[in-house]
Amino acid sequence: MGRHRAPSVPLKVATGHGLHAARPSPGIARGTHDVAAGTRLVSHGNYKHYHWQTYGPLFRDLHKLFDEFAHAVRETIDELAERVRMIGQDPPTLKEMLDVATVTLAGSQTTMREMVEEARANALIVIAEMRRAARTAEEHDDPGTVDLCSKFVQVHEKQEWWLRDILRNGDGLTGGPA
C-alpha cells in the first residue's frame, strides 16, 4: 500500500494583477534533497553513537561535543524538510533517506581517534552534499532553499574544522581500551 503524499498544489499568492500561481520549485526535493537529508540523518545518528561510545582522557569534552553536534544537525534536518513541504514538495521517507545516504554508518571503530577520523570524513561528505543542494536550488530559482542550505553548510563546516583540529592535536586519542 502506498503512503499518503500531500498533493503538490501550486501556491496562490495575491499580486497587483490578481491571483497569481507561484509555481513550487520543481527540482530540489526529489533527488538532491533526499541525499542531503539522508546524509544528515545518518550524521545525526553517528554523532549520537560517538556521544554514547566516548571514553578516555577527553571523555567529558568529546561526550559533550558529539551531543552538541548531533543537536545542531537535527535542527537542520527538520528545518530543511519543512522547507521542502513549504514549497509544495514531499520530504523523503525514513527508508528513502537511509537508502540514499552517502556517509559511512558508525559502529566499527575501536579507538577514539578512529571515531573522530570517521566523523571528520563524514562531515566532508555532508558539506559536499549541502553545497550540491544549494547549487541545485539556485538552478531552480529557489533562493529560500539556497539560503537554508548556505546557512546549514556552515554548521557542518564548523564541525569539520573542530574535528580536524582535534585530530591535529592528537592528545589522548591514540590509545584503545585498557
Ligand SMILES: [Fe+2]
Ligand atoms: Fe546524552
